[in-house]
Amino acid sequence: MTDLQTVDAPATPDTPERPTEAVSPTGGSPQAAPVRGSRVRRRLPRWRELQPYLRTGPIRLSPTERRLASAATIWDLRSVARRHVPRAVFDYVDGAAESETSLRRSREAYTRVEFVPSVLRDVSVVDTSTTILGRPSSLPIVFAPTGFTRLMNHEGEPAVARVAGRLGVPYALSTLGTTSPEDVASAAPDTNRWFQLYLWNDRDAGVELVRRARAAGFSALVLTVDTPVAGARLRDVHNGFTIPPTLSLRTLFDIAVHPGWWFNLLTTEPLRFAAFTETQGTVADLINRVFDPTISVADLGWLRDAWDGPIVIKGIQTVDDARAMIDGGADAIVISNHGGRQLDRAPTPLEQLPVIAEAVGHRAEVYVDGGILSGADVVAAVSLGARAALVGRAYLYGLMAGGERGVERAAELLRKELVRTMQLLGVPSVTGLSPARARLRDR
Ligand SMILES: Cc1cc2nc3c(=O)[nH]c(=O)nc-3n(C[C@H](O)[C@H](O)[C@H](O)COP(=O)(O)O)c2cc1C
Numbered sequence: 182m183t184d185l186q187t188v189d190a191p192a193t194p195d196t197p198e199r200p201t202e203a204v205s206p207t208g209g210s211p212q213a214a215p216v217r218g219s220r221v222r223r224r225l226p227r228w229r230e231l232q233p234y235l236r237t238g239p240i241r242l243s244p245t246e247r248r249l250a251s252a253a254t255i256w257d258l259r260s261v262a263r264r265h266v267p268r269a270v271f272d273y274v275d276g277a278a279e280s281e282t283s284l285r286r287s288r289e290a291y292t293r294v295e296f297v298p299s300v301l302r303d304v305s306v307v308d309t310s311t312t313i314l315g316r317p318s319s320l321p322i323v324f325a326p327t328g329f330t331r332l333m334n335h336e337g338e339p340a341v342a343r344v345a346g347r348l349g350v351p352y353a354l355s356t357l358g359t360t361s362p363e364d365v366a367s368a369a370p371d372t373n374r375w376f377q378l379y380l381w382n383d384r385d386a387g388v389e390l391v392r393r394a395r396a397a398g399f400s401a402l403v404l405t406v407d408t409p410v411a412g413a414r415l416r417d418v419h420n421g422f423t424i425p426p427t428l429s430l431r432t433l434f435d436i437a438v439h440p441g442w443w444f445n446l447l448t449t450e451p452l453r454f455a456a457f458t459e460t461q462g463t464v465a466d467l468i469n470r471v472f473d474p475t476i477s478v479a480d481l482g483w484l485r486d487a488w489d490g491p492i493v494i495k496g497i498q499t500v501d502d503a504r505a506m507i508d509g510g511a512d513a514i515v516i517s518n519h520g521g522r523q524l525d526r527a528p529t530p531l532e533q534l535p536v537i538a539e540a541v542g543h544r545a546e547v548y549v550d551g552g553i554l555s556g557a558d559v560v561a562a563v564s565l566g567a568r569a570a571l572v573g574r575a576y577l578y579g580l581m582a583g584g585e586r587g588v589e590r591a592a593e594l595l596r597k598e599l600v601r602t603m604q605l606l607g608v609p610s611v612t613g614l615s616p617a618r619a620r621l622r623d624r
Contacts, residue, residue, distance in 0.1 A: 245583045249590045252582070255554045255575045258591055262581035266442050267435045269420040270332055274577045277521035278412035283529075284521025287552030290531040293622045294561040299607035307603045308610040309596070310349075313569050314401055314491045314513060314546065316373055319349030320596060321563050321611055325520075325550055325571035326377035326403060326495075328357025329424060331452055333581045335445040339368030340585035341576060346372030348592045353377045353403050353571075356390065357471070361455035366397040377403040377495070380480060382473045388487045390456055395488065402488045403515070406506075407496030409476065411468035412523035423463050425452050481509040493548070495571075498528045500540045503547075513546035513568075520551050520573050531562065535616065538566025556598025563611060564619035 241247045248265075252258045263271050277284035311321045324345045331337030338360040345352035346369045353375040354365050362376060376394035380387050391402060416422075426432060426446075436443045446452060485492065494506040495515035503514050516537055518527035530551040538547045549562050550571035562570040572595070579591030608614055 245586060249579075249583045249586055252590060252594070255578055255591060255594060258578040258582045258587065258594075259574075261583070262578045262587075265439070265583075266333065266581045267426075267432075267439050269417070269422040269426070269435075270442070271581065272416040272420055273329070273414070273422055274327075274333060274574060274581065276414055276416035277525075278414055278523055279525035281521060281525070283518050283523075283525050283527045284552065286529045287518070287521060287531065288554070289552075290529050290621065291552055291554075291558045291561060293624065294531075294558075295620050295622050296561070296564075296602070296606055297618050297620065298605060302607035302609065304604040304607060304609050306609065307600050309599060309603070311569065311611045313351060313373075314493075316351075316400065317349075318351060318373070318569070320559070320599060321567070321569040322348075322350045322559055322595065322599075323375070323548065323569050323571045324350060324352040324576055325573040326353040326355035326358075326375075326405070327573050327577055328355045329359055329454075330355075330577075330580070331359035331450075332424070333577055334442075334584045334587070335449040336580070336584040338365050341580060341588050342369035342372045342374065344576070344585060344588040344592050345369070347589070348596065351375050351401070354394075354399070356456055357468075358455050359452060362390075362394040362397045362399060364455070366399070370398075374399045375401040375403050375493070377405055378484075379405055379408060379471055380473055380476045380484075381471045382475070384480075384483075386456075391484075391488055395490065399490075401491045401493055401512075402484075403493040403495050404481075404484065405495045405519075406476070407498075407517065407519050407523050408468070408472045409474040410472060411465040412519070412525070414465065414522060417463065417465070424467060478505055478509050481506070481511070485510045496523075497537070498530075498533060500537050503537045503541045507541055507545045511545055513548060514541070515548045515550060515571060516567075517550045517571070531565065532621065534562065534565050534567055535621075542566060556595045556600070557602040559595065559599050560602045560606070560614060561619045564614040565616060565621070 241250060248261045252261055309320045311318055313323065324341060330341060338354060338358050342352045342365050351373040352369070354362060355377045356379040365374065376391065376399040378387060378391060491512040492510065493513040493515060494511040496517050496519060497503050497506060497514045498516065498518060506514055516530045516533050518524060518530060530549045534549050541547065546568040547566060548569045548571055549567040550573065553559060553562065553570050553572050554575050559570045575595065576588050576591045579587035581587070583590065603609070606618060608618060
């Protein structure tokens with residue numbers, strides 16, 4: 182018999198050869214349908230016909246590449262990250278202050294967004310570009326400053342800065358960075374680099390750091406103002422998290438579970454802060470040593486003199502503060518509660534955005550952050566009045582999941598989601614994203 186010949190399927194042993202009942206299409210009385218007459222004719226398939234079913238995707242030998250390729254959302258990257266790094270590291274990134282209510286509310290606010298689409302618009306080409314502080318940006322996104330980045334993955338700040346450059350968006354280096362401004366500049370010379378400053382009690386040291394950043398070609402200064410003292414990050418307390426990590430019995434067990442992370446930590450440049458020498462202790466100890474509760478609006482004055490580029494004030498939560506910062510010389514503000522890592526039960530940035538943008542948007546650029554984990558969230562933020570959205574954890578999950586390739590995957594997901602959401606909204610360019618396009622439901 183050739184593979185072209187057909188074969189009759191034998192009646193299955195448990196199928197009795199008796200008429201079965203079929204209901205007529207008109208709903209009339211059932212008719213008898215003999216099984217023998219309705220036998221399915223079978224044949225052997227040709228090899229050619231099997232081929233389409235056997236098509237495989239690209240073969241990825243690297244386990245990291247396989248993990249990243251299977252992540253379809255930032256949440257998926259978060260799951261990969263959770264398995265990939267020690268628990269204390271994951272919790273340091275993922276966690277927030279006290280009951281984590283600020284963070285939960287920030288994320289929940291994005292689930293209450295209702296988009297208002299238009300149909301039959303030509304959205305074959307979508308222009309996601311905008312300008313941020315007068316410079317072109319391919320998306321209304323900024324990579325937020327995050328401290329201790331080399332802890333999440335040894336590739337650290339240079340990797341994140343390079344991906345931001347390839348994506349075409351600004352990257353902000355933190356005062357608590359683990360790579361110096363000069364090294365980030367040489368690793369990512371073409372990236373639009375911002376420098377984030379915490380003003381600590383040694384003002385001269387702060388000014389010196391700012392001068393170094395300017396000399397290294399950083400284009401904007403971000404002053405973070407929501408940290409007079411450290412927030413209570415309880416996950417860090419429970420995990421006994423210290424910087425650098427201390428070797429305890431628990432750590433030794435962790436080395437066995439995450440050998441790759443520890444191998445990278447111990448065989449690359451020692452993990453240290455680029456701007457500080459005294460780094461022993463818990464994160465809260467360090468932050469409390471670094472932060473200065475005496476900082477006030479008056480400090481904006483001399484900072485203006487020390488930095489001749491644009492100044493962004495990060496950590497604004499009310500209309501009054503937004504006005505005061507702009508009166509004091511800020512070129513832009515970030516509505517932010519530090520990703521819920523400082524004041525718990527703080528105002529929810531997305532909810533504050535429309536009213537603050539309405540009050541000061543004509544005088545300064547307004548950005549927002551906190552809880553943004555998809556390109557659709559960015560579309561919502563821009564529609565509700567933000568010039569751009571800062572993302573922190575979104576790229577850090579990628580970094581923990583797979584170093585620079587992981588950040589790249591996070592960037593790709595954010596970009597694709599943003600483009601798709603704009604197409605489904607019927608809005609072909611960022612200028613078309615207005616409050617008419619998104620509203621916040623009560624629940
Ligand atoms: C691990 C981590 C470290 C951070 N370090 C800093 C920092 O050094 N300076 C700063 O201004 N903000 C810092 N932030 C806050 C971010 O800049 C940003 O406000 C926040 O991550 C936004 O929320 P999201 O993570 O939900 O996107 C950090 C956030 C995280 C998650």
